[in-house]
Amino acid sequence: MRNGCTTSPANWTSRMASSGSTADAYEETLHLEFKTLSHPGGELKRDDKKLIAKAVTGLANAEGGVLVIGIATARVDGIDVAQEKRLVKQLSRTTNLVRAALPEMLSPQNRKMEVFGIEEKYDEGFIVVVVPTSADRPHYSNVHHQYFRRGSDGTRLMEHGEVRELMFAAREGKLELVGRVLPGLPIVAPGSVCFGIRYALALKNSGPVPARAAYIRIAQQGWSQNLGIEVRFSANEHLGYYTTREDLIHVQDERQFAWIDTGLDFRRTGALNLSDAIRAVESQGWQVFSMMPIAQMKPLGMQVADVNIRVSGLFGAENAVSKEFELLIDKTELFRQFCEVNSMSA
Structure with missing residues (x-):
């Protein structure tokens, strides 16, 4: 049986850390996304920056949520489902690199984003990026030079009309x-x-x-x-x-x-x-x-x-x-x- 997740990392990390696998097969949702790095850890390559920038931009332009780095997914019935742990090595250093890179990934910046590591064994574990809802939407990915938005079926490129709608909505009273x-x-x-x-x-x-x-x-x-x-x-x-x-x-x-x-x-x-x-x-x-x-x-x-x-x-x-x-x-x-x-x- 697959389990939905909320934006609170505690709901899934405590259960996954206590189990040796991802057998519970957590689903990605509108507010939760899983990613893996292109390497074990200790550095942040361009492909990693593109992956992270797309994910956090998509969440910031939707309803906010949580990005978890260190979990591989598989497509099941049209839904991305957690398949296995790929723990980030040199967790402390890699977490700091992600935290330092985030401000330059989005325009305007989402200053309330939080980044922290969850250690599963010595200096190995998950990197969690918490993306709050933003009143400054739309956010632009400086890495891709594009706008993205998280939906129920994944993160996608925004259409011109959507970008325009967010630009005006963010400046309007109701x-x-x-x-x-x-x-x-x-x-x-x-x-x-x-x-x-x-x-x-x-x-x-x-x-x-x-x-x-x-x-x-x-x-x-x-x-x-x-x-x-x-x-x-x-x-x-x-x-x-x-x-x-x-x-x-x-x-x-x-x-x-x-x-x-x-x-x-x-x-x-x-x-x-x-x-x-x-x-x-x-x-x-x-x-x-x-x-x-x-x-x-x-x-x-x-x-x-x-x-x-x-x-x-x-x-x-x-x-x-x-x-x-x-x-x-x-x-x-x-x-x-x-x-x-x-x-x-x-």
């Missing part, structure tokens, strides 16, 4: 529109169960690099800008909310752009406090409260219509793809977020 209720309970009057709510629009960066000069363009009126946001009309008469080139949204960070006032009126529940009002909604249904800005709330008993938040437009950044959006917040969604922000059951 923005998501986030709408949320802001904390705070502005009550109309003491003992009242009418609550003013401020609803905000923000952009979150889930990409690999900071997003620069982000913006939101909104088709509807009534939104106010946050501090540090510039507002101006865009060509289609939408209001644009802009940051400057110096204003970055860092990875996994958010930037708030605009907000609008709304509110929830629980007077029809008959409750005198928020906790009782929420319980009344849960038991009686959505018809016992209404949604609208505080300024539009009518005297109790008058017929009212909910004022939902409808907002649409476009968002993006200097280094992030622009996207259209359309958002509807009705009273059920506003109620849910309101309870969540204020740590109440809903």
Whole structure:
């Protein structure tokens, strides 16, 4: 039975070192590659540099992984499988030679790569190169003057389109529109169960690099800008909310752009406090409260219509793809977020 391997060398070295052969037949994977040198060890020939450069470039341009030098493979059912150990002699010296050569093999360098030896007997064993995932892709093999990428079926030459895609992806942020209720309970009057709510629009960066000069363009009126946001009309008469080139949204960070006032009126529940009002909604249904800005709330008993938040437009950044959006917040969604922000059951 063949065994898959992970990027952790400990998973296979401990088992292989304790056995006298490679009878378990470990498979190469997307994250694991086996190689042998062209000689027993103690030097690093040009063919060895080409072999190592292709392997580490391929891993760096994919999802990272581990290169193990000192294991020969055979092709079984279309998969390279470990066949026998060919231990590297003069392990310490050869490991140092590989470590010294790596920085010149890739452009740009992958500075987080690690190289170490695993000794099986005195100064003989395996050389392990750990290649982490890289935000600086694509990496170019200076030895081959080509780009390589590791796949499930081995390491291959990259096509022009793939190289271009990685070049642009590495420099782009990935923005998501986030709408949320802001904390705070502005009550109309003491003992009242009418609550003013401020609803905000923000952009979150889930990409690999900071997003620069982000913006939101909104088709509807009534939104106010946050501090540090510039507002101006865009060509289609939408209001644009802009940051400057110096204003970055860092990875996994958010930037708030605009907000609008709304509110929830629980007077029809008959409750005198928020906790009782929420319980009344849960038991009686959505018809016992209404949604609208505080300024539009009518005297109790008058017929009212909910004022939902409808907002649409476009968002993006200097280094992030622009996207259209359309958002509807009705009273059920506003109620849910309101309870969540204020740590109440809903």
